[in-house]
Amino acid sequence: MNQLFDLSGKVALVTGGTRGIGNSMARGLAEAGADVIVTGRKQDGCDAAAKEMAERTGRKVLGMACHMGDWDQIDALVTRAYDTCGHVDVLVNNAGINPAFVTVENVTSEYWDKVYGVNLKGPMRLAALVAPRMGQSAGGSIINVITVGAYFGGAGVGVYSSCKAALLNLTRVMASEWAPLGVRVNALAPGPFDTDMMRGAAAAVPGFSEGAAAATLQKRVAHPDEIIGSVLYLASEASSFVTGGDLIVAGGMH
Numbered sequence: 001m002n003q004l005f006d007l008s009g010k011v012a013l014v015t016g017g018t019r020g021i022g023n024s025m026a027r028g029l030a031e032a033g034a035d036v037i038v039t040g041r042k043q044d045g046c047d048a049a050a051k052e053m054a055e056r057t058g059r060k061v062l063g064m065a066c067h068m069g070d071w072d073q074i075d076a077l078v079t080r081a082y083d084t085c086g087h088v089d090v091l092v093n094n095a096g097i098n099p100a101f102v103t104v105e106n107v108t109s110e111y112w113d114k115v116y117g118v119n120l121k122g123p124m125r126l127a128a129l130v131a132p133r134m135g136q137s138a139g140g141s142i143i144n145v146i147t148v149g150a151y152f153g154g155a156g157v158g159v160y161s162s163c164k165a166a167l168l169n170l171t172r173v174m175a176s177e178w179a180p181l182g183v184r185v186n187a188l189a190p191g192p193f194d195t196d197m198m199r200g201a202a203a204a205v206p207g208f209s210e211g212a213a214a215a216t217l218q219k220r221v222a223h224p225d226e227i228i229g230s231v232l233y234l235a236s237e238a239s240s241f242v243t244g245g246d247l248i249v250a251g252g253m254h
């Protein structure tokens with residue numbers, strides 16, 4: 001049974017692996033046997049997260065800086081990842097931002113481009129570079145992190161939730177295009193998790209955390225490590241016949 005989730009010999013690339021649920025996912029993948037690349041915007045932050053994770057898991061963990069809103073940096077990340085590790089078997093497009101609560105009539109061109117750049121254009125570009133290379137080796141698994149809000153939106157988060165909804169659609173497109181390569185592509189939709197992003201929202205909107213907790217059936221906000229089982233399932237042979245799907249991890253929030 002353990003072999004279903006075993007990632008020995010695999011390399012997993014987790015964007016936004018320095019903090020939050022990306023950090024938990026990267027550690028979980030390492031504990032399942034994968035070597036891991038974690039990314040964030042700054043090299044020193046990536047190095048610190050990688051060092052801590054390597055000491056904790058005993059795996060090889062590398063930090064590579066890459067701003068997900070910068071097309072050229074994404075190209076450079078892929079070159080560096082393949083030069084260093086030789087292959088990437090699991091890609092988790094996790095890095096994401098929701099910098100502010102902005103109603104539709106207050107959205108600026110700059111705000112739209114920033115959020116869509118990091119949350120949609122960057123993940124698409126990274127997947128587009130990695131999938132053909134996965135196809136040239138043993139195939140792979142791509143996991144696009146969206147949000148439960150992608151299904152219903154909400155006041156003040158239209159830019160954030162709409163680009164995540166687009167990433168869900170793009171997940172199905174990618175799954176169709178890359179199934180012949182042996183590459184599976186699925187979306188992972190978290191509900192409320194206790195991370196810096198969540199704390200930022202709570203600081204901006206009084207009662208945000210309490211409201212998010214109340215909207216779940218379990219009446220709580222999750223610990224970041226509660227995402228690990230789901231990412232291991234989607235990354236591993238345990239989900240070998242699952243592609244073009246979406247897995248909601250939201251305590252019953254709908």
Ligand SMILES: NC(=O)c1ccc[n+]([C@@H]2O[C@H](COP(=O)([O-])OP(=O)(O)OC[C@H]3O[C@@H](n4cnc5c(N)ncnc54)[C@H](OP(=O)(O)O)[C@@H]3O)[C@@H](O)[C@H]2O)c1
Pocket residue numbers: 015016017018019020021022039040041042045046066067068069094095096097118145146147148189190191192193194195196197198
């Ligand atoms: N927390 C929740 O309740 C929740 C709910 C639904 C969906 N999500 C989704 O889950 C994902 C992770 O969220 P989180 O709550 O863990 O966020 P977080 O705690 O704010 O962490 C964000 C991660 O992304 C990195 N990052 C931020 N901007 C980046 C950029 N421009 N380029 C590259 N990396 C960047 C950060 O690294 P550096 O600071 O080192 O750059 C950090 O590692 C996001 O896609 C988010 O939309 C979260």
